[in-house]
Amino acid sequence: MTSSSDLDQGVERLFRPELAALEAYSPILPLEVLSEQSAIPAEGIIKLDGNENPYGCSPQVGRALEAYPFYHVYPDPEQRELRKAVEAYCGLGADHIVMGSGSDELIDLILRLFLEPGDKVINCTPTFGMYPFSTEVCGGRVVDVPRDQSYGVDIDGVKAALDKRAKIVFLASPNNPTGNVTPQPHIRELVDAGVVVVVDEAYYEFSGVTVAPLVADYDNLIVLRSFSKWAGLAGLRAGYGIFPPQIARHLTKIKPPYNVNVAAQVAVKASLADIAYLQGTVRAMIAERERLFSRLSELGFLKPYPSQANFILCSVVDGEAQKLHRGLQQVGIFVRYFDTPQLRSCLRISVGRPEHTDALISALTKLREG
Numbered sequence: 001m002t003s004s005s006d007l008d009q010g011v012e013r014l015f016r017p018e019l020a021a022l023e024a025y026s027p028i029l030p031l032e033v034l035s036e037q038s039a040i041p042a043e044g045i046i047k048l049d050g051n052e053n054p055y056g057c058s059p060q061v062g063r064a065l066e067a068y069p070f071y072h073v074y075p076d077p078e079q080r081e082l083r084k085a086v087e088a089y090c091g092l093g094a095d096h097i098v099m100g101s102g103s104d105e106l107i108d109l110i111l112r113l114f115l116e117p118g119d120k121v122i123n124c125t126p127t128f129g130m131y132p133f134s135t136e137v138c139g140g141r142v143v144d145v146p147r148d149q150s151y152g153v154d155i156d157g158v159k160a161a162l163d164k165r166a167k168i169v170f171l172a173s174p175n176n177p178t179g180n181v182t183p184q185p186h187i188r189e190l191v192d193a194g195v196v197v198v199v200d201e202a203y204y205e206f207s208g209v210t211v212a213p214l215v216a217d218y219d220n221l222i223v224l225r226s227f228s229k230w231a232g233l234a235g236l237r238a239g240y241g242i243f244p245p246q247i248a249r250h251l252t253k254i255k256p257p258y259n260v261n262v263a264a265q266v267a268v269k270a271s272l273a274d275i276a277y278l279q280g281t282v283r284a285m286i287a288e289r290e291r292l293f294s295r296l297s298e299l300g301f302l303k304p305y306p307s308q309a310n311f312i313l314c315s316v317v318d319g320e321a322q323k324l325h326r327g328l329q330q331v332g333i334f335v336r337y338f339d340t341p342q343l344r345s346c347l348r349i350s351v352g353r354p355e356h357t358d359a360l361i362s363a364l365t366k367l368r369e370g
């Protein structure tokens with residue numbers, strides 16, 4: 001812990017004061033750390049806390065990484081081959097596309113492009129924690145506009161929050177952690193209000209719902225996508241944004257030149273060349289999502305919310321979410337618990353393989369009985 005007197009004396013006195021007080025983002029932990037902390041071998045852990053792909057990446061990725069001969073050469077700062085490959089996938093021209101080291105990096109770059117100190121960013125809570133975190137790192141002010149009871153965006157509330165200092169609205173669709181999509185007319189309403197609207201479609205492949213084609217019609221609409229979830233590349237860090245070309249040009253100017261490493265580039269190209277395989281695993285996860293939803297509903301003490309992503313938010317209607325979270329951890333099953341007022345009575349459970357669902361349901365049943 002740093003006390004205010006430390007801040008006056010050491011190098012901390014040179015930190016940006018607003019960052020000295022910033023709370024760290026609370027990330028999920030990797031398998032080896034979970035294994036060490038729980039004393040359960042990594043192979044025995046059921047990891048349903050990160051919305052990762054339980055089937056891994058395409059087998060072509062490993063082959064392509066092994067065969068690639070130029071790891072000693074820096075990647076293309078303009079990401080030419082990669083943007084061409086993404087163009088064919090997303091249907092908008094390469095001049096609309098910028099790649100990031102995960103879509104997390106693009107969230108940060110967008111904020112850096114638009115925010116002056118004290119500018120406002122509208123955050124439709126509960127939602128993905130990187131929006132407020134990166135906003136604060138970039139010197140912006142977060143304005144929370146809570147979602148309604150079924151987690152729909154409060155469009156009138158957002159519009160009421162738009163003043164001269166409001167620059168950006170983030171809309172995750174499907175939303176993490178609630179799993180619902182924001183209907184296109186609602187998104188258009190906010191775009192028409194003139195603010196920059198970032199529609200984060202990290203889970204698009206599980207919903208099939210997109211506003212990407214609209215980017216061609218507006219200069220203030222951005223769509224973000226990720227290779228972490230559907231393509232199983234979370235560990236390699238690759239995401240992309242579909243931008244109006246003038247925004248894409250400016251982002252390319254301010255991004256670190258070699259932001260997407262060569263291994264990630266090779267992996268993305270191999271994935272896009274093996275889409276049929278990946279779509280098969282996405283279909284398996286969607287089918288499992290529906291089975292998981294039914295099994296969770298049958299337990300009687302959880303209320304799962306319908307989801308168009310690869311996770312399900314559950315309200316614990318009888319019992320304590322944090323206790324269940326801890327109880328599951330003790331048997332090597334990791335789900336996500338958020339210690340925030342809106343989510344304290346909830347658990348977010350990523351869709352795993354069928355055997356993961358079975359183990360989870362059996363553990364929840366035992367916890368309930370015991």
Ligand SMILES: Cc1ncc(COP(=O)(O)O)c(C=O)c1O
Binds near residue numbers: 103176200202234
């Ligand atoms: C809504 C949303 N956006 C972006 C991300 C970050 O994805 P990436 O791994 O591409 O940085 C996540 C990851 O959980 C997410 O849930």
